Amino acid sequence: MSNLDLTPTLTTCGGLADVAPLPVAEVFTGREVLLGEATNVRRLLPNLGRRMVGPWCFVDHYGPDDIADAAGMQVPPHPHIGLQTVSWLLSGEVRHRDSLGSDQVLTPGTLGLMTSGHGISHAEHSPVTHPRFLHGVQLWVALPDGVRTAGPSWEFHEHLPAFSDAGMSATVVMGELAGERSPGKAYSPIVGADIVLDAGADVALPLEREFEHGVLMMSGDADIEGTELSVGSMIYLGCGRRQLRLRTSSPARLMLLGGEPFGEKIVMWWNFVGRSDEEITLARDQWEANAARFGDVRGAGNRLSAPELPPGRLLPGGSAR
Ligand code: MN
Numbered sequence: 001m002s003n004l005d006l007t008p009t010l011t012t013c014g015g016l017a018d019v020a021p022l023p024v025a026e027v028f029t030g031r032e033v034l035l036g037e038a039t040n041v042r043r044l045l046p047n048l049g050r051r052m053v054g055p056w057c058f059v060d061h062y063g064p065d066d067i068a069d070a071a072g073m074q075v076p077p078h079p080h081i082g083l084q085t086v087s088w089l090l091s092g093e094v095r096h097r098d099s100l101g102s103d104q105v106l107t108p109g110t111l112g113l114m115t116s117g118h119g120i121s122h123a124e125h126s127p128v129t130h131p132r133f134l135h136g137v138q139l140w141v142a143l144p145d146g147v148r149t150a151g152p153s154w155e156f157h158e159h160l161p162a163f164s165d166a167g168m169s170a171t172v173v174m175g176e177l178a179g180e181r182s183p184g185k186a187y188s189p190i191v192g193a194d195i196v197l198d199a200g201a202d203v204a205l206p207l208e209r210e211f212e213h214g215v216l217m218m219s220g221d222a223d224i225e226g227t228e229l230s231v232g233s234m235i236y237l238g239c240g241r242r243q244l245r246l247r248t249s250s251p252a253r254l255m256l257l258g259g260e261p262f263g264e265k266i267v268m269w270w271n272f273v274g275r276s277d278e279e280i281t282l283a284r285d286q287w288e289a290n291a292a293r294f295g296d297v298r299g300a301g302n303r304l305s306a307p308e309l310p311p312g313r314l315l316p317g318g319s320a321r
Contacts, residue, residue, distance in 0.1 A: 008269055008270045008307060011046050011051060011267070011268040011269070012051075012265060012266070012267055012268075013046060013051030013052050013057065013265070013266055013268065015262075015263065015264070015265040016261055016263055018050075018051065018052070019212055019238075019239060019261040020212070020236070020238030020239060021238070021239050021240060022238055022239065022240045023225075023237060023238050023239075023240050023241050024236065024237065024238035025224075025225065025226070025227045025235060025236075025237060026049065026050060026235065026236040027227060027229065027233055027234070027235050028044065028047055028049060028050065028233065028234055028235075028236070029042075029044075029232060029233050029234075030042025030043055030044045030061060030232050030233070030234070031043045031047065033060070035060075035062070035073075035075065036073065036074045036075050036076075038067075038070055038071060038072070038074065039062055039065070039072070039073050039074070039075075039134075040062065040065075041060040041061065041062040041138075042060065042061045042062070042232050043058075043059070043060050044059040044060070044061060044216060044233075044234040045057065045058055045059040045234070046058065046268065050214075050236050052142070052212075052262055052266075053212050053213065053214040053236060053257050053258060053259070054188075054189075054190055054191075054211060054212045054213075054257070054258050054259020054260055054261060054262060055141045055142045055143075055144075055187075055188050055190055055259045055260070055262045056139060056140070056141055056142075056190075056192070056214070056257045056258075056259065057083065057140050057141070057142045057262075057266065057268060057273065058083075058138075058139060058140030058268075059137065059138075059139055059140075059216060059234065059257070060137060060138040060139075061136075061137050061216060061218060061232060062134070062135070062136060062137075062138075063090075063091065063092070063133065063134045063135030063136060064090070064091055064133045064134065064135035064219075065133065065134045065135070066132060066133060067092070067126060067130065067132065067133070067134050068132040071126060072092070072125075072126025072130055072134055073094055073124055073125055073126045073134065074125055074126070075123060075124040075125065075304075076123055076300065076301050076302055076303060076304045077099075077121050077122065077123045077296075077297035077300050077301065077302075077303045077304060078121060078122070078123070078271055078303070078304040079116075079119060079120070079121045079271055079272070079283070079287045079294040079306075080114070080116035080119075080120055080121070080122070080271045080272065081116055081117075081118060081119050081148070081271075081272045081273065081274060081279075081283050082116065082117075082142065082143050082148040082266070082272060082273035082274050083116055083140045083141060083142055083143055083148075083273040084113060084114060084115045084116065084140065084141040084143060084187075085112075085113070085114045085116070085122075085138065085139070085140055086111070086112075086113055086137075086138070086139040086140070086141060086173065086174060086184075086192065087106055087111070087112035087113075087114075087124075087136070087138055088111065088112075088136055088137050088138075088139070088173055088194065088255075089106055089107060089108045089109075089110075089134075089135065089136040090108055090135040090136055090137075090218060090219070090253065091108060091131065091133040091134060091135040091136070092108075092126070092130060092131045092133055092134035092135060092136065093105050093106065093107055093126065093127050093130050093131060094106045094112075094124050094125070094126060094134075094136070095124065095125050095126070095127050096112050096114075096122060096123075096124055096154075097122060097123050097125075097297050097298070097299070097300045098114065098120055098121065098122035098123075098152075098154055098295075098297060099120055099121045099122065099152075099294060099295025099296055099297055100120065100152060100153070100154055100295070101298075102122075102154040102156075104154075104156050105127060106156075109158075109160070109171070110156065110157065110158050111155070111156070111157040111160060111173055111174075111182070111184055112154075112155075112156055113154070113155040113156075113157070113174075113184045113185070114152070114153075114154050114155075115143070115147075115152060115153045115154075115155075115185065115187075116143075116152050117143070117147065117148060117149065117150040117151050117152045117153070118148075118149050118150065118151065118152070118293065119152065119283070119286075119293040119294045119295075120152035120294065120295065121287075121294040121295055121296070121297050121303075122297060123297045123300035123301065125300070135218075135219075137216065137218065137255060139192065139257070140273070141174070141186070141187075141190065142262055142264075142266050142273050143187055143273070144187055144188050144262075144264060145264060145275075147187045148273070153185075155183075155184060155185060157182070157183050157184055159183075160172060160173060160182055160183070161180035161181060161182065162180070163178055163180055165203050166201070166203070167197060167198040167199075167200060167201030167202070167203060168195060168196065168197055168198070168201050168203040168246070169195075169196045170193050170194065170195045170196075170205070171193060171194045171195075172191075172192075172193050173192040173193060173194055173255075174186055174190050174191065174192035175189065175190035175191040175192060175259065176191060177191050177193045177205065177206075177256070178205060178206055188259060188260055188262065189208070189211065189259055189260040190258070190259035190260075191208070191211065191213075191256060191257070191258045191259060192255065192256070192257055192258075193255070193256045194218075194253070194254075194255055195246070195253065195254050195255070195256055196251075196252075196253050197220075197222055197246060197248045197251065197252045197253070197254070198251060199248065199249060199250050199251050200248070200249060201222075201246065201247065201248050201252075202245075202246075202247045203245070203246050203247075204243045204244065204245045204246075205243060205244045205246070205256070206242070206243055207241045207242055207243055207244050207258070208258070209239070209240060209241065209242050210239060210260060211239060211258040211259055211260060211261075212236075212237075212238060212239050212258055212259065212260075212261050213236075213237040213238075213239075213241060213244065213256065213257070213258035214234055214235060214236045214237055214256075214257045214258065215229065215234065215235050215237065215244075215254050215255070215256055215257070216233075216234045216254060216255040216257065217229045217230060217231050217232065217233050217234070217252065217253075217254050218231070218253045218254055218255055219231055219251075219252060219253045220248065220250055220251050220252030220253060221248070221250070221252060222246055222247065222248035222252040222254065223245075223246070223247040223248065224237075224244070224245075224246060224254075225237065225241075225244060225245055226245075229254075239261065244256065267279070267280055269284075269309070270284070270306060270307060272284070280309075281309060284306045284309060287306050288305070288306055
């Protein structure tokens, strides 16, 4: 998926100044963003109050949408730098094609993990014949220096580790949780897990105390460490927690996101994560000039044009809040 916002703003984030070193409970709701022609998403990160949770720097939640009589997701070829995209579906199918030649239909329970490194382009479409409902998340992970300028790659994982407890089952999508490790390649300490709660669940998951954590409610609602969280909302939990207590009286499904606080200041604009205004401007100009850096997504339609950069310059290292 792409940031198709026609007037994206420059965002500085990362750096330890914004990290809550001790447990907190900040709840925020998503901002509605139209993606392509028809898909409405709720953007949870970045937002005005919170930009990152560990290395997670972008969180979109979409659906469940009834697309029985619609084209569904229609995201034309667009570029990325400096990040990984984590595509995770709860319902439906999305066809991923990229400039490496990858062509893969993602289904619920499978992980599509694209590492953009120095540059890649991809397209995401609902297959022409598709299931009735589309429901999922699109997440970005900021890449650290040393990796962010390396070559791009695509991973598809059909089998992810899972574990269960009374009233709870968890799938480890990225990183490690409760001793289970995702096969998805990560470049900084991270956790991302899909957690299904049955009605009446009351469970505690072990957390890395040094990590920042957050929870996105993907369906239903639940009590997260004493705070009621409803579908489409996210809670930022800070660092310093050894466990995460989850309780619910009705079925719920959530995504646990966390990781080591990301110490590098990043600059985000459109589909790019960099470290400076100059880097972002260069990437934009190269995409517009059809530079080899971003390759070609064959057979996926016309490329998406980059929006205009906002006037003025971004001062790197500025406060994120
Ligand atoms: Mn994308």
